[in-house]
Amino acid sequence: MFRKLPGDEARNLVSTTPDTAVVFRPAVVRTPAFVTIVIWLSRLVAGLVRLVWRHPIAVAVPVVPGVIWTLYGWRLALVLVGLVLLAGLSWASLHWFSFLRLVGWRLLAFWRRVWIYRRHWQPVMIISGLGRHLRGRDYLPRLMRVECDGWADRLTVKMLNGQAVKDWADRTDQLAHGFGSRTCRVSIARAGRLVLTFPRRDPLAVPLSAVPIPDVVSVGPVEIGAREDSTPYRLKVHGTHVLIAGATGAGKGSFLWSTIRGLLPAMRAGLVELWALDPKLMELSLGRDLFTWYAADPEQCADLLDDAVTVMQERAGRFAGLLRSHTPTTADPFVLVLVDEVAFLTAYQSDRTLKQRITAALATLTTQGRAVGVGVMAALQDPRKEVMNIRNLFPDKIALRLDESEQVDMVLGDGARDRGALADHISPVPELGAGVGYVRLETSPDPVRVRAAYVSDDDIRAMVAQYAQAVDTVPITDQTTAPSPMPITTRVPVIGEVAP
Ligand SMILES: Nc1ncnc2c1ncn2[C@@H]1O[C@H](COP(=O)(O)OP(=O)(O)OP(=O)(O)O)[C@@H](O)[C@H]1O
Numbered sequence: 228m229f230r231k232l233p234g235d236e237a238r239n240l241v242s243t244t245p246d247t248a249v250v251f252r253p254a255v256v257r258t259p260a261f262v263t264i265v266i267w268l269s270r271l272v273a274g275l276v277r278l279v280w281r282h283p284i285a286v287a288v289p290v291v292p293g294v295i296w297t298l299y300g301w302r303l304a305l306v307l308v309g310l311v312l313l314a315g316l317s318w319a320s321l322h323w324f325s326f327l328r329l330v331g332w333r334l335l336a337f338w339r340r341v342w343i344y345r346r347h348w349q350p351v352m353i354i355s356g357l358g359r360h361l362r363g364r365d366y367l368p369r370l371m372r373v374e375c376d377g378w379a380d381r382l383t384v385k386m387l388n389g390q391a392v393k394d395w396a397d398r399t400d401q402l403a404h405g406f407g408s409r410t411c412r413v414s415i416a417r418a419g420r421l422v423l424t425f426p427r428r429d430p431l432a433v434p435l436s437a438v439p440i441p442d443v444v445s446v447g448p449v450e451i452g453a454r455e456d457s458t459p460y461r462l463k464v465h466g467t468h469v470l471i472a473g474a475t476g477a478g479k480g481s482f483l484w485s486t487i488r489g490l491l492p493a494m495r496a497g498l499v500e501l502w503a504l505d506p507k508l509m510e511l512s513l514g515r516d517l518f519t520w521y522a523a524d525p526e527q528c529a530d531l532l533d534d535a536v537t538v539m540q541e542r543a544g545r546f547a548g549l550l551r552s553h554t555p556t557t558a559d560p561f562v563l564v565l566v567d568e569v570a571f572l573t574a575y576q577s578d579r580t581l582k583q584r585i586t587a588a589l590a591t592l593t594t595q596g597r598a599v600g601v602g603v604m605a606a607l608q609d610p611r612k613e614v615m616n617i618r619n620l621f622p623d624k625i626a627l628r629l630d631e632s633e634q635v636d637m638v639l640g641d642g643a644r645d646r647g648a649l650a651d652h653i654s655p656v657p658e659l660g661a662g663v664g665y666v667r668l669e670t671s672p673d674p675v676r677v678r679a680a681y682v683s684d685d686d687i688r689a690m691v692a693q694y695a696q697a698v699d700t701v702p703i704t705d706q707t708t709a710p711s712p713m714p715i716t717t718r719v720p721v722i723g724e725v726a727p
Pocket residue numbers: 434435473474475476477478479480481510608657658661662663678679680681682
């Protein structure tokens with residue numbers, strides 16, 4: 228044990244028997260100076276080789292001109308530097324992105340590795356409790372790699388043996404502030420290695436205008452906005468169910484409307500039907516002519532959900548033994564049931580029979596619907612279990628601005644907030660935070676921060692003007708003759724009209 232302690236510290240480790248009769252004092256064998264020098268020199272050489280191997284460009288930038296200066300004089304070195312700068316500037320002006328990818332981000336990563344991460348690594352690790360100072364030695368996680376792109380730094384880190392991902396996830400705040408970032412996300416690279424993401428700027432801080440209606444007919448993932456690395460965000464709706472939770476004014480409507488917008492060409496082609504439940508009467512009513520079926524009154528909503536269950540069961544009966552998953556066709560289109568403020572129909576519904584009917588229908592759809600092409604996309608404000616006891620039946624979840632930190636894990640599942648889904652920190656100022664949220668898909672435990680594009684009332688009116696007539700069903704005001712993929716027993720009129 229003593230041999231592991233550095234030099235003089237071992238000398239002070241004196242212990243005695245309880246009666247102090249026997250004193251234990253370690254024998255310190257002094258290492259000859261040349262051994263120490265050889266060890267330090269070999270470490271220096273190994274470090275230099277590693278540096279050249281890992282950062283050839285960053286090393287070449289000072290070393291090559293330095294060598295030329297020494298061998299051939301400063302004039303040649305200056306000419307060379309000038310030529311390289313000129314070549315770099317020409318490259319950057321001609322192909323900015325390839326320049327950034329191959330040179331710019333690497334140089335930035337080298338600089339930030341040296342100046343931010345290496346410099347602060349030891350104090351941040353020790354103070355946050357991720358490293359240990361034991362018996363005179365520092366035991367620190369190893370910083371393996373730093374990569375930069377347009378919006379964030381990504382650090383690959385080798386954990387100390389015996390550490391858990393949770394140890395890191397619990398300290399994202401300390402890590403973020405320790406390295407001068409607003410937030411930190413933790414994800415697993417492979418056994419024992421983590422990737423820490425530190426955003427440098429926030430591309431989602433400005434509202435995004437509505438995504439253009441796609442030219443192609445597709446029921447695949449719908450482009451609804453952007454990720455925080457500025458790439459488009461595409462939300463899968465066919466083959467899943469999506470729950471969107473957010474406080475009032477969080478921008479749930481922009482997720483619903485961006486999805487509707489992206490599905491319009493497929494709807495025109497008859498591959499998608501949108502069924503809308505709008506118990507608040509405020510969100511979806513502006514575009515009701517786009518929907519195959521629209522209901523607002525709770526009883527009508529229950530009827531509409533029962534119809535969706537009937538469609539689902541009929542398809543399941545037909546597909547049984549033949550198909551295991553649904554491909555949208557005009558005969559069997561993908562049915563997307565959109566529900567705004569689902570708690571109005573479940574928790575806040577005073578009629579118990581109606582409430583049970585609605586909850587049972589939603590539970591049936593969310594457990595059995597996706598394989599036969601019936602999906603549910605529901606929005607709600609309060610994610611507590613008493614309000615939405617079937618929230619776990621939705622495979623994909625989106626948490627917009629939430630009032631309390633505990634609500635984040637309620638929506639996205641355990642550990643999501645620890646991994647960086649700070650939905651309770653999203654700004655309540657609409658320009659900054661409305662439509663911003665964290666998406667957690669069933670296929671990935673890592674939450675993704677996105678912002679949905681804002682579909683304005685004018686956009687919705689334009690969508691209605693362009694697509695309402697093209698819907699392959701009669702207008703909703705005359706639903707008694709509406710064609711249907713199968714006989715639907717209950718017809719759902721628009722509220723305020725007389726039921727047939
Ligand atoms: N994606 C967005 N980008 C920018 N601003 C937005 C976005 N979505 C909504 N907003 C702004 O925030 C306001 C509230 O949005 P919205 O009504 O969709 O929220 P909500 O979550 O549906 O609220 P509620 O539950 O009260 O209906 C909108 O009037 C709009 O000004």
